[in-house]
Amino acid sequence: MKYDVVIAGGGFAGAYCAKVLGRALGREGVRRVALIAESNVLVFQPMLAEVAGSALLSYDVVNPLRQFCRNVDVLQGVIERVDWAARRLSLNGGRFTRDHMVEFRHLVLALGSVTDLGKVPGMADYGWPMRTVSDALRLRSAVINRLEEANLVEDETVRARLLTFVVVGGGYTGVETAGQLLDFLREVRALYANLREARVRVVLVHSRAHLLEEIGQKLGDYAQRVLEKRGMEVRLNSRVTEVTAGRVMLETGRFIEAHTIISTVGNAPNPVVLDVCRQIAVEAVKGRVPVEPVMRVAGQRNLWVIGDCAQVPWTDRGEVKIAPPTAQFAVRQGKQLGENLARVLRAEDGARRASAGNEKADTAPLFPAAPGGAAPAGAKLRPFSYRYMGQLATVGEREAVAEVFGFRFSGFFAWWLWRTIYIAKLPSIVKRLRVTVDWTFDFFFPRDVSVVAPPPEDVVRTVHVSEGEALFERGNKARAYFIVRQGSVTMTDAANARELLEAGSVIDGDWVSPDGNWRATAVTNETTDLLILRGKAMEMLRHDLKLVRRGPDAARHHGFQG
Known part of the structure; x- marks a missing residue:
C-alpha cells in the first residue's frame, strides 16, 4: 500500500488534517492519503466524563472516522515501527493482519501521548484510566458494581471502602470526572435501599497547589470551593506513591482506604514518535517534537508533526509561545496542516507534469524523485496561527468555570456557556441533536444504572x-x-x-x-x-x-x- 501522505493518529489533529485533505483532493484522495488510527472513531474527549457519569451515551461522543474523513483511506491498526529511511511503516491491524507494510512520501505524526500507569506501584493493576470511551464505560460499570456490592454488605468498614472513590489528578479530566462522579453517586444512591443513609466519598488528589492550573489560579480555586461545598474532599500538594486493592498511599505516609481509584495522570511520550526522533537525530523534549511554524520538522522535507506530540511555535499577541496540548489547538493545527499539505501535493503534481510531460503524467510514478530543501515551487505554506479563545471546565451540578477571550465566568452561566460551546463543536449535526436531547432528559429523569455486560474476569x-x-x-x-x-x-x-x-x-x-x-x-x-x-x-x-x-x-x- 503506497500513499502520498500517511497521517498517523486519529485524534483531533490527525482527523481534521485528513478531513481537510480529503475535501481538497476529492475522490483521488482515497488513493493518495491514508489515516491510520487505533480505533475507527474520533472521540470527543471533553465529554468523556459525562459518559462515565451516565449523563451521556457512549455513541454521543464518538464519530466514525470513515464518515468524518471523506475521500481518505482509513486504516485501523497499531503502528509498530516507522522506518524513516525506507519511507514505510509496519502496521498491526489485528489478530490476522499483522506486519502490514505501508509506504508513504509524506508522514504526519499526530500520535499524541500514551498511558503509562506503571510509574506508581500498583496503579496499573488497580487504577482506572480515563482516555478512551472504553475507559469511561468500564469506569461507569465499576462504579455501579461497587454500589451493588455495598448494598449487600453489612460490615461498615467494607462498605466504607466500597463507597470511597479516589480521583488522581486535578487537571481538566480529573476535575470533570470527579464532578460527574459525585453527581452520579448522589443522584442514584436513593435507588439502593441500604445506601440511602450511607456516606459516599469522592476524594480528588492533586500533586500541585491549585486545581486547573491551565485555566488560572483564581478559577481553579473557585472550582475547589464549589467541589468542597458539594461534599467532595480535595487534597492538594498530595502525591500518590502506591496503590493496592484497598488503599491509596500518599507521600505524607497517610493513606485512603478505597477499592476504586481513577487515574487521570500518567501520560508518557509515544514510543513511535521517540523512535522516529532517534532515527533523524532530533530531541523530543518530554515527548514533544520541535517543528517549524509550518509544522514541519526542520531539515526533513517530508516529516510533519502536530497535536500533543508537537512543539508548535505560536504567536499570541506578539509573544512567541509553544501551543499547549489542548483540543482547540489540535483541531486548528490539523486544519491548517491539511491546507498546507494540499498546496504541497498540488505543487508536486505540477512539477511532475512539467518534468514528465502531459502525455506521460498518468504513468508517472507515485513517489517521483524530488529535490531536497523547502516546499516545491508554488507551494506557499502558512505558519500556524490561531486566536486563543479560552478554556472551560465543568465541576458538576450545573456549575462550571470558564475563561473566554480574557473574561472569566463561573457558576451557572459558565456551565450554560460550556454546554453551548461544546455542542457547537461536536463534529456532526446528528451528534449535536443527540447530545441536546440527552442533556434535556437529564433535567427531568434520573441517570441510568444499568450494567448490560458483566465485568470481564481476568483468569x-x-x-x-x-x-x-x-x-x-x-x-x-x-x-x-x-x-x-x-x-x-x-x-x-x-x-x-x-x-x-x-x-x-x-x-x-x-x-x-x-x-x-x-x-x-x-x-x-x-x-x-x-x-x-x-x-x-x-x-x-x-x-x-x-x-x-x-x-x-x-x-x-x-x-x-x-
Whole structure:
C-alpha cells in the first residue's frame, strides 16, 4: 500500500488534517492519503466524563472516522515501527493482519501521548484510566458494581471502602470526572435501599497547589470551593506513591482506604514518535517534537508533526509561545496542516507534469524523485496561527468555570456557556441533536444504572499489595490461587501456627479445606507482588499444571520451580 501522505493518529489533529485533505483532493484522495488510527472513531474527549457519569451515551461522543474523513483511506491498526529511511511503516491491524507494510512520501505524526500507569506501584493493576470511551464505560460499570456490592454488605468498614472513590489528578479530566462522579453517586444512591443513609466519598488528589492550573489560579480555586461545598474532599500538594486493592498511599505516609481509584495522570511520550526522533537525530523534549511554524520538522522535507506530540511555535499577541496540548489547538493545527499539505501535493503534481510531460503524467510514478530543501515551487505554506479563545471546565451540578477571550465566568452561566460551546463543536449535526436531547432528559429523569455486560474476569492477573494487608482470612471462600512473585506472605492457621511463604511460593489447594474455604489467614510482611489465578487457570493449577514440583514438606509449603 503506497500513499502520498500517511497521517498517523486519529485524534483531533490527525482527523481534521485528513478531513481537510480529503475535501481538497476529492475522490483521488482515497488513493493518495491514508489515516491510520487505533480505533475507527474520533472521540470527543471533553465529554468523556459525562459518559462515565451516565449523563451521556457512549455513541454521543464518538464519530466514525470513515464518515468524518471523506475521500481518505482509513486504516485501523497499531503502528509498530516507522522506518524513516525506507519511507514505510509496519502496521498491526489485528489478530490476522499483522506486519502490514505501508509506504508513504509524506508522514504526519499526530500520535499524541500514551498511558503509562506503571510509574506508581500498583496503579496499573488497580487504577482506572480515563482516555478512551472504553475507559469511561468500564469506569461507569465499576462504579455501579461497587454500589451493588455495598448494598449487600453489612460490615461498615467494607462498605466504607466500597463507597470511597479516589480521583488522581486535578487537571481538566480529573476535575470533570470527579464532578460527574459525585453527581452520579448522589443522584442514584436513593435507588439502593441500604445506601440511602450511607456516606459516599469522592476524594480528588492533586500533586500541585491549585486545581486547573491551565485555566488560572483564581478559577481553579473557585472550582475547589464549589467541589468542597458539594461534599467532595480535595487534597492538594498530595502525591500518590502506591496503590493496592484497598488503599491509596500518599507521600505524607497517610493513606485512603478505597477499592476504586481513577487515574487521570500518567501520560508518557509515544514510543513511535521517540523512535522516529532517534532515527533523524532530533530531541523530543518530554515527548514533544520541535517543528517549524509550518509544522514541519526542520531539515526533513517530508516529516510533519502536530497535536500533543508537537512543539508548535505560536504567536499570541506578539509573544512567541509553544501551543499547549489542548483540543482547540489540535483541531486548528490539523486544519491548517491539511491546507498546507494540499498546496504541497498540488505543487508536486505540477512539477511532475512539467518534468514528465502531459502525455506521460498518468504513468508517472507515485513517489517521483524530488529535490531536497523547502516546499516545491508554488507551494506557499502558512505558519500556524490561531486566536486563543479560552478554556472551560465543568465541576458538576450545573456549575462550571470558564475563561473566554480574557473574561472569566463561573457558576451557572459558565456551565450554560460550556454546554453551548461544546455542542457547537461536536463534529456532526446528528451528534449535536443527540447530545441536546440527552442533556434535556437529564433535567427531568434520573441517570441510568444499568450494567448490560458483566465485568470481564481476568483468569490471570498481577496484583500489588502493601505491607500488612490481608490477602484473605481463614474461613473465606477460596476463589483464587496465588503465586508470590516478589516479597513474602505469612500464613496463620487456626492453631496460630505460622509459616513464611517467600518469592516463588504457591498458595493453592493445600491451604484449602474440603468445604472450599481457606484454612489460614494470609498477610503480607512487606510490599508484595503476586500472580492471581482464577477460573480456568485456577482449575489448571489444581489438577493439570505440572510446573509445580512439590517438595517433602508439600503438605505445608511448596515453591514454584518453573
